[in-house]
Amino acid sequence: MNVTKTKRLLFEQPDFLLCLRVGTAILTGLSFYLLADEFRLFYALDGLVSYELLALKQESVLLSIQQIQEYLNDVSPLNFHIWLTVVYYSLSAFLLVGFCTPLSAGLLLLLHAGIFTVIPSYSYGFDYFCQIGLFYCLLFPTYRNQSIDRYLWKLESAKASTTTFCQKILQIHLCIAYFFSGLNKALGSSWWNGEAIWKALHLPYFRLGQNIDWAFLEKCPWIMTLAGLLVLTIEILYPIGFFYRPVRKALVGSIILMHLFIALFMGLYLFSMIMILLNYCAWLAQAEKLPLNMQSRHRTNTNHLSINRFYGKENGREPRLPRRKTLKRKE
Amino acid sequence: MKRYVLLCAIGIHFGIILWTNLAGTVYMLHKSKSSAAGNLPLPPSLTSLQANGLLSLYAKLSGSEIAFGFFAPNVGSQYITSFTLYNNADKEIATLVGPQLYQAESLNRYSSFTRVFEAFAKGREADELVANYAKALVHNMSYRLAGNYPAARRVDIRIFLYHSPERGPFKGTPQYILLYEKQLELN
Numbered sequence: 225m226n227v228t229k230t231k232r233l234l235f236e237q238p239d240f241l242l243c244l245r246v247g248t249a250i251l252t253g254l255s256f257y258l259l260a261d262e263f264r265l266f267y268a269l270d271g272l273v274s275y276e277l278l279a280l281k282q283e284s285v286l287l288s289i290q291q292i293q294e295y296l297n298d299v300s301p302l303n304f305h306i307w308l309t310v311v312y313y314s315l316s317a318f319l320l321v322g323f324c325t326p327l328s329a330g331l332l333l334l335l336h337a338g339i340f341t342v343i344p345s346y347s348y349g350f351d352y353f354c355q356i357g358l359f360y361c362l363l364f365p366t367y368r369n370q371s372i373d374r375y376l377w378k379l380e381s382a383k384a385s386t387t388t389f390c391q392k393i394l395q396i397h398l399c400i401a402y403f404f405s406g407l408n409k410a411l412g413s414s415w416w417n418g419e420a421i422w423k424a425l426h427l428p429y430f431r432l433g434q435n436i437d438w439a440f441l442e443k444c445p446w447i448m449t450l451a452g453l454l455v456l457t458i459e460i461l462y463p464i465g466f467f468y469r470p471v472r473k474a475l476v477g478s479i480i481l482m483h484l485f486i487a488l489f490m491g492l493y494l495f496s497m498i499m500i501l502l503n504y505c506a507w508l509a510q511a512e513k514l515p516l517n518m519q520s521r522h523r524t525n526t527n528h529l530s531i532n533r534f535y536g537k538e539n540g541r542e543p544r545l546p547r548r549k550t551l552k553r554k555e
Numbered sequence: 556m557k558r559y560v561l562l563c564a565i566g567i568h569f570g571i572i573l574w575t576n577l578a579g580t581v582y583m584l585h586k587s588k589s590s591a592a593g594n595l596p597l598p599p600s601l602t603s604l605q606a607n608g609l610l611s612l613y614a615k616l617s618g619s620e621i622a623f624g625f626f627a628p629n630v631g632s633q634y635i636t637s638f639t640l641y642n643n644a645d646k647e648i649a650t651l652v653g654p655q656l657y658q659a660e661s662l663n664r665y666s667s668f669t670r671v672f673e674a675f676a677k678g679r680e681a682d683e684l685v686a687n688y689a690k691a692l693v694h695n696m697s698y699r700l701a702g703n704y705p706a707a708r709r710v711d712i713r714i715f716l717y718h719s720p721e722r723g724p725f726k727g728t729p730q731y732i733l734l735y736e737k738q739l740e741l742n
Contacts, residue, residue, distance in 0.1 A: 258660040265654060266664055272654055274695045280688065284615045285608065337616060345671070346664040349625050355618030396569065401623040404576040408583045412628025423630040426719035426729065429666035491659050 240391050240509035241382060245329075245366040246320055247501040248357035252336060253316035255354065255494055256309070264305055266346045267339055269293050278343045286334070288342040311335070319361065322371020329362040350495040356397065357498060364390040388511040395506045399463035402479070406459025415456055418448030430490040458482060465507070476507045571610060572619045579622025634672040635715040635731060638697050640707040648704055654696075672714050675734035694739060701741050712737045 256263070265272050267289055275290045282288060293304050312335060318328035336358060340351040367373040368382040414420040424430075425438050441448055458478045465472040480500050487496035614620040640648040653669075656662050672693070674686040693712055701707045715731040 255660070258658055259664075260658055262656060262658050262661040265656075265661070272696055272699055273692055274699075277688075277691055277695055283611070285612060286615060333616060341615065341618075341620075346668050348663055348667040352618045352621055355616070359617045393565065397572065400569070400572055400576060404580060405623045405625060405627065408580055408622070408624030408627030410628075411580075411583050414629040415627075420626065420630045423719050424626065427630070427633050427666075428635065428717050428729075429633050429662050429669075492663065494660065494663075 238509050239369045240387055240505050240511050241364055241366045241369045242371075243501070243509045244357065244364065244394075244505045245322060245325065245361050245371070247505070248354065248361050248498075249316045249320035249332075251494065251498050251501065252319070252332060252354055252358065253313055254497075255340075255350065256312050256316075258494070264301070268301055268305065270301060273345075278345050281345055282343050284337075284342050286342050287338055289335075289339045290343070292338065312339075322367055322373050323376075325367035325371055325373050326362060329358060329366070333358040333362055348495070350492075350498055353495070353498045353502065357502065360390070360394060384511065391506060391509075391511045394502065395466055398502060398506050399466050402459045402462035406456050406462070410456050410460065415452045416449075418445060418450075418452045421448040421451045421455075425489060427490070430492070436489070454478075455482065472507060476503055479503055567613075568617065568619075571614050571617070575614065575619055576622045576624075579624050583624055583628050631670065632673070632676070633666055633717050634669040634734070635717055636669065636672075636693065636696075637711075637713040637715065638700050639711040639713075640701055640704050641709040641711070642706045643708050645709070648707055651700055654700060672734065675714055676716060690735070690737075693735070694737070697739055698741065708741055710739050710741060712739065 259266070264270075269275050269290050275294075279288070279290070289308065293299075293301070296304060299307070312332075315328045315332040315335065318324055319332055333355070336351075337355060340347050341355060365382040365386060368379050369387075373379065374381070409415045409420070412420070414423065422438075422441065425441075458475065461471075462475055462479065465475040480503055483496040483499045483503075487493045611620070636653045638651045638653075640651070642648050653665060656665060671685075671689045674682060674689040693714065697710045697712050701710050712735070713733060714735040716734050718730040718732055720729045
């Protein structure tokens with residue numbers, strides 16, 4: 225069966241490694257872009273708070289961006305910020321298109337850490353999950369799938385077994401993250417009675433710009449209690465999706481929905497986007513390339529072993545469909 | 556051989572993640588049962604052990620240095636800062652609620668920064684070092700903010716704990732509980 229390359233590009237399910245690389249690059253660049261001119265308020269030497277005070281919280285041997293700026297004391301703060309912006313966006317763009325992918329991922333990882341996590345005073349959950357994404361972009365063979373590196377160095381695409389293995393690592397990581405997140409929430413009382421939902425919706429820094437009056441929830445307190453219990457259930461039971469495939473879609477869908485609500489009602493857009501990206505890459509993106517006619521039937525079946533048993537060894541080629549036996553009439 | 560090396564590396568990777576989260580869970584368990592969390596023995600953290608510089612560096616780069624207990628065991632409070640500037644004649648020039656931030660992402664980061672003022676909250680007064688660090692931060696910030704107003708000669712710093720409105724029969728408006736107040740003379 226012949227499938228044109230154009231149709232393949234349009235309708236093929238996104239590759240896991242491609243999704244991870246492109247999504248992480250976009251979000252990393254976005255985190256820098258969304259701060260705009262206020263970046264210098266937090267991360268420059270002459271920022272909101274003196275660097276000497278912030279440095280007391282530095283526990284890592286990694287260099288912070290302020291230390292680099294101090295070292296380059298001949299460069300004016302404005303020029304340093306301009307060069308930093310150019311380098312940061314360039315590395316994100318290189319990672320996006322897959323040019324010198326391991327090098328750009330590694331440098332971006334160090335730069336991201338130096339800016340956002342080495343001095344953790346202004347960091348929050350997104351920074352650490354973005355760090356995880358960049359780390360896996362460095363470790364996994366993200367340069368082998370739909371990247372400039374692949375065409376430049378004529379590389380073969382990553383083997384299905386390797387890609388599946390990498391996806392399993394990401395799945396396990398997310399299982400640990402959500403399980404302990406749910407477990408820690410369950411230790412407090414406010415998630416059991418809905419108080420946590422009420423408080424989260426009323427946090428002042430997350431409510432700025434929103435005109436939603438949540439007073440109507442007082443008439444139906446069971447909604448908040450139910451929401452709190454659902455959050456606990458989804459997070460604690462998340463690892464079950466790793467072992468039991470029938471509930472996987474429901475769990476992943478629920479988690480993605482939860483993060484969408486967090487983005488809409490709490491304004492944590494970047495955090496929600498990185499979590500949705502990681503969940504999509506871990507559970508929904510394709511770990512192996514299937515021919516177009518098989519994707520509708522095997523879209524969620526990433527068990528390549530059963531397919532290989534039927535079609536033979538995986539050798540980077542598309543498996544050939546078996547010929548139908550036609551009955552010839554006896555004349 | 557390659558397979559064993561790979562398995563060891565994966566084991567170390569997930570071992571660090573599990574250790575960090577288990578330590579965080581034990582800390583949360585103690586914190587939820589006792590208000591004097593500062594006096595409880597903390598489980599050893601990878602990032603604080605001097606001998607494990609390599610492990611802490613790996614944890615920092617892989618994003619595994621912190622536990623995943625966000626909004627746990629309870630949703631954390633947020634703290635509102637207020638800086639009132641006065642001139643030589645003791646006339647109010649401006650009242651700033653922290654720095655002027657226009658980006659939502661900046662507000663998220665500033666709200667993370669204000670978590671340090673938890674040291675002023677009731678029950679944490681025994682943690683003197685952390686409270687002194689928080690005071691140093693807010694004093695330094697007030698000098699920086701007052702630098703935009705050359706006529707300012709005095710700044711009144713106030714830190715408030717935001718208390719969300721009560722539910723049910725104890726309805727009310729949100730409250731701002733004063734935690735810290737200080738007057739600083741600007742030279």
